Amino acid sequence: MREAHHDELEAIGARLVDMAHQVGSAMGRATTAVLTGDLALDKTVITGDEQVDTLQQELEDRAITLLARQQPVATDLRIVITSLRMSADLERSGDLAKHVAKLAQLRSPQRAVPQDLNDTIAEMGDLAQRLMTKAADILITRDVDRALAMEQDDDHMDTLHRTLFQHLLDNHWKHGVETAVDVTLTGRYYERFADHAVAVANRVVYLVTGEHTDNLTPPPVVPSGNLP
């Protein structure tokens, strides 16, 4: 009985790692699609999101079956509940990758993001993907120090987000309001994606140490960047 219980917990953990890899890869492809206008890539992100949703549903069913049949307590119960939360973070991250892909698709054959923001968007996409890969690694290794260090990567995402706003608010902005709206939303999607990756890592810290880390949902970055 005890064996079955732990096998099942491991299977749930492996499923979370799969989900993290899938949504990280999806955000990478969505970014390339935004930068290149490659609609075939877009489609893989959009159809891939259905698979992520299915993975989440299966994971939840498994977790609930485990709770009902094996009635874990203490640490194991905490692992199951925390896994449900992490799967919700990852499912939402998949949605955000899909939103980026859909924006690229909607503006095709034009590009949603102007050329002079390419480098910033490329860097945000790259960082988003790396954060999610780290979250996947931390799910496997349970490395608390590495998890806590993710806050610095997230600070870098906030810096990139501010750079995006600085471009928007520059007096030389010449791409019109529609593009400003697209860039605002795209920036927000990357920022939220990074928040969810950090949240997954923080939940691992909670599982290992029993302590909640603060800052699971930092305030949003806004143009002038001087929120308290």
Add this chain to the structure above:
Amino acid sequence: MREAHHDELEAIGARLVDMAHQVGSAMGRATTAVLTGDLALDKTVITGDEQVDTLQQELEDRAITLLARQQPVATDLRIVITSLRMSADLERSGDLAKHVAKLAQLRSPQRAVPQDLNDTIAEMGDLAQRLMTKAADILITRDVDRALAMEQDDDHMDTLHRTLFQHLLDNHWKHGVETAVDVTLTGRYYERFADHAVAVANRVVYLVTGEHTDNLTPPPVVPSGNLP
């Protein structure tokens, strides 16, 4: 034993209703703050969000204690797990109300939203609050028909969101890019808030019928509004 178990489920349900009322009221006050620049109101939203976070933490601790001590199965287990999801929706809704309030605060003594959008923002704030009040009622009554009817209110939110974008993309837009960014983010906060209210109602449908309703996270509204 059985009695204690059901009392505890009822207490969790009552806590969810409290949270829904608090975040609905917070979004109402945040909207008034955006429209009037009333900073005292802003502060009540920002400090109130800490109370919502505390309520969520208490609810989660209660749910986990219930799982550990009473080991519910079948319907009761489903109620506990779904309550945890609903509390996450409500906690996030509180964050969104806080984001609206902070934007108002940041732009003070200027106003974040230009005068000609007052009516639309007022209507979005009013609808957001009404959707959350309905979600609270549905938590009490478990009225499936009323829960399903909330999709129509949510469609109305999408329509208001499109109206906002039409203003932004109008050639007569004269408020500059910074205000366009503020309006884009504000619109997104209301839209997501409404999504969470609908998600709470849909989760009640799932509890009563065992069926998942689709459309828990509809695609985002974007300027030209013609997403698939």
